[in-house]
Amino acid sequence: MPHKHTNNLINETSPYLLQHAHNPVQWEAWSEDLLKKAQQENKLLLISIGYAACHWCHVMEHECFEDEEVARTMNADFINIKIDREERPDIDHIYMDALQMMTGSGGWPLNVVALPDGRPFWGATYVKKNDWIKVLKQLSDLHKKDPEKVTGYAKNMAEGIQQINLVEHKTDTELYTLPKLDDAVQDWSNYFDTFLGGYKRAPKFMMPVNLDFLLHYSTSQNNENILEYVNTTLTRMAYGGIFDHVGGGFSRYAVDTKWHVPHFEKMLYDNGQLVSLYAQAYAATKNELYKKVIEKTVQFVTDELMDENHAFYSSLDADSLNEHGTLEEGAYYVWKKEVLKNILCKDYKIFEEYYNINPYGHWENDNFVLIRDKTNAAIAKKYSITVEQLNATLETCLALLSKERDKRSRPRLDDKILTSWNGLMLKGLVDAYRYLQNNEYLQLAQQNGNFIMNTMMKKDGSLFHNHKNGKSTINGYLEDYASVIDAFIGLYEVTFDTKWLNSAKNLTNYCIAHFYDNGSGLFFFTSKKDPFVIRRTLEVADNVIPASNSIMAKNLFKLSKLFSDESYAEKVNIMLKNVQDNFGKNAQSHANWLHLILYKNQPYYEVAIVGKEYIYKAKEIHQAYLPNTVLAATEKDGELALVQHRHIEHSTQIYICEEGVCKLPLTQTKKALALLNKTMVR
Template identity: 50%
Template sequence: MNELQHETSPYLLQHANNPIHWKAWNDRTLLSAKNENKLILVSVGYSSCHWCHVMEHESFEDEDVANVMNPNFISIKVDREERPDVDAIYMKAVQLMTKQGGWPLNVVCLPDGRPVWGGTYHRKEDWIDILQQLQKLFTESPEKMIDYAEKLHQGITLLGLVQKNPSDEKIDPANIKPMVEKWSRSFDWEFGGYARAPKFMMPNNYLFLQRYGYQTKSADLLDFVDLTLMRMASGGLFDTVGGGFSRYSVDMRWHVPHFEKMLYDNGQLISLYSEAYKRTQNPLYKEVIEKTLTFIERELLNPDDAFYSALDADSINEIAELEEGAFYVWKKDQLQKLLKDDFEVFSELFNINDFGFWENDNYVLIQSQSTEDIASQFGLTETELLIKKKNWEQLLFAEREKRPKPRLDDKSLTSWNAIMLKGYVDAYKALGNEHYLTIAKKNADFILHKQWSEEGFLWHSYKNGKSTIKGFLEDYAFVIDAFIGLYQATLEENYLMHAKQLADYCLEHFYDETQQFFAFTARNEIQLIASHFETEDNVIPASNSVMANNLFVLSLLYHNSYYEKTALQMLHHMIPHLDYASAYSNWMNLWLHLSEDNKELAICGKKALDSLKKINAEYLPNIIVAGSTTQSDLPFLTNRFDEENLLFYICHNKKCLLPNTSLEATVSELKIN
């Protein structure tokens, strides 16, 4: 076994028996490269990465490869989910070198860590050839490598830095319109999402588009959001049998998923479907929420009230081999045997035909017609078909549980836990299910008691009762966001106080006064070869955009002008770079906070919670809510509590109307009609 046997990451442990002399990323390993004057080979992946497993099997389990790597390289395996900082820096390098990226991410570096070559998956023969050429060059002409490394390092240092916006033009939300119009030209009006494959879900995009469509009264935008959400929920991307979404679709129809299930996707999608349910009351959205949270609790909730990270795409098939999707797919004869006389109706509903066919005689369950249409074809009422559908799914679930399950990544990441916590809070707001709030509070306690150190910093990872790796900006940003949401669901000010404490910690330890953005790594931690400022929203929103939104909300509730100045300064610098709107939707959400439609609502009185539940069940994305059931010292609520009356204060642009006592009148005034 190699040194990875001492790690806790499931991904690193998967490589512990490789003949490669893998080491973990740490100071001791990096120092050994300098002392031995050896090239460093950094290989980055994650436990549910299919092509990472393929390259491991083809190359890293092979003695011929080991005989090349072991004598000549200090080989370091990195779990990108444990070390997103390392992943981000070397991903920049590979993108500069090859104009593309992905995982497994393989980079060869000088002994000081500066990269000289990078790529992704390579077959065994190509891999050996590349490494031998690099080693020969390092031995015979090291000056060429050093010269290239210096130029590449300059590029890495500059890449991702946001040029300051010299303009003093007012930040006008009206300027969002042409960006959205340009963005809409990439919409897929048949299947939703964007007209390309593979197709990622990008929940933050649709949270923004839904809000923008609502605030601008754009029926087209709202129709597109609904088309996307309904197609995603009906496609193979959503596991209708067991709940939960896979990471992305390999095709344009949301048909065949890449079968791994990630906590961060499902947490964000719960928030998205919850907001959409509040707007539409669509029963499909409610079904998606309930099935997904049932999956999360069944498969990803651990005894410490923390959430595990992911389920692998691969599982053991009927011939005892690892195969992508084996746990989820069905063969026609299996379904005929299980469903008997109902097979004909089932096959029409779930496309056990050319449309639903994948490969190797396997079918993915995908719906392309409404239950109303299918019911009509077979002389059933829609209610009768829906009862059958529920019974079929329970039957298939019981049968599927007999199969070997996908491998579990059982580490718990603070940032991803906070995303899931927020999902539970949003589901509680939309559906009023107290159980969801209970789970959210328990997870918040996990973060507070296990992941928040006595020294004031957050830990990033947790496994087997042990917290490890000091937190990155993403951990703070998402925890702050989740705690603000939990406060707005409960009016328990301790959550808001914790959010403010963490925001202040970030301003002290992560904020770069020169760049006027937050660095990904705290300044008092050991730095990598370059600083990283995460500003582009991806499948997860950028930690800087989340922090900017957080600071804006906290600035209103705490009357803190520095928070507001910092948030809007970040937005001001980002605006010239927002040409490709889908990569900056969370920044545009902050921008939309500045619209005339945006308001704040204070609910104050002994029975404030009852009214809060009703307010939270409404779709009011342009309203920032606060309140109290007792006298409060929160600046936004000072002197607003009344022992005798329940009062509603509507505020805008730091001015508040006289309070009213009618919930109905308040909701009517807040809604955009």
């Protein structure tokens, strides 16, 4: 069917931008040439940022950007720019900071009006049609009648955007101590919901970065209360509607306090990190629930988000077509009681009890979102059956629901491939293999690693950020390098193939050459080769995804243990000193950094295994949760200094070293694990 309107977004590859390609608004994609044109014509920029899986982005598109009256206002007075925040996080950072400075909060769709050179002076998220038209006319009139006032405000905003991202270089500061860390975690714990998990608020985000650190902290400090909180949160998330019990995988967040009703979009970055987190928690606890969550989530990712080259797509939309053919949030995932009864027949009663097809599980409009609140043992006891019988019944029920759900219209897929998010998923697969010992996960990890190495890496050693329809078009950001380096180090630790480690080292050196800021001792988000607007961002605060600088600091720390002749360790100390003032003020926004405080203040071991049985012995060690170790292994002498000159004929030796100084070698993994586990507790 021919479209009434087509704009220049039709030439883009981003699914989000293509969603807007037939709006009557004359959208353009961001480019340096476009800013030059705006300055030549002295036209304001209207910059609208979102992403393909964003529900409220779709709502505003329908109400405003598809409306011809709105389009006339926008086209007359503005150069209209649509940005996929996942493609251009560098621009999103700038305008999100601006929005938060202007309004005190942020979110998407992110709409700002800026001077022709990109300096913003007004911003909002979702705006209704009439309000949108009214405010745009007011802003346009103000710019025409009092341009000096607008320029003055934009100038102040630009200075503020620069100021809030400054990091002072500190040379004489002592590194953060464990007592300070204990105090920071204690203050942080005041926000914990110890009954339902997460924080005492709604909506609830899963925050795998925070839980990852708290798992490390609680086990290394022998803090039972924090460990119980972590396990409560992981269990409640796995029980909740935020986890797709039928098809696996997690939605982005829950709108309520009990993890029941999700914002139904499914993001690769959440699921990659959560696979890693649950795998580590499984290693620490051997909780079978965590293992099941990992298996179902990996299955979801491979079924729904993996292409033929073993690369991973970005997301599934929150919205899908309902039975009336209109887009509705969650339509693909929710159930009505009568439908469940008809499908499940004799097994419905147990299913109803298990997944709360009752007021606890009711959402709205007679729809239910599956949610658990009881253990398998409790349900089995009530129905006088074994846990095995219960599990078999539930598997049958879920298979029937999956078959039924396949008849529904599927959520829209954002099929662009992002290097950074693939790095997070790759790390998840590495950890899933490491702790569950499922060879399929290792095979998937190696295939994805090879895709990154062969497709997303340029001849000069740099990375692309995105890939779509066989093309890669955007230079990599620090987040791409950081997550891939982390994943490649992990791949080396389970395969001991030095190509992964050498690639991680080369990418690190590229970052030092092209992203490192001598002034702050941190890494810029964008390469010095690439242009920027207002500032070159230093990403420091951890969020749902850890800050690219905190990932880089951990990468440098691990590489310093494997390549002792490098200056990596010195850079880690500088980075920590320059950001650690924030740890006590806001620990939860620096959780990934806090691992380094534990690394620095407790024994951190380099484990070297040399001998014919190195793979077998490494697998035995891998099954334990040991966040304070890095592992190298080889059959005979290898490339790394850590494994050189340690080979003894007819024996496989395990060396436990600290700062390059090794204890007497061991031959039994049980003794090695006993020693390593002992050092986990302060």
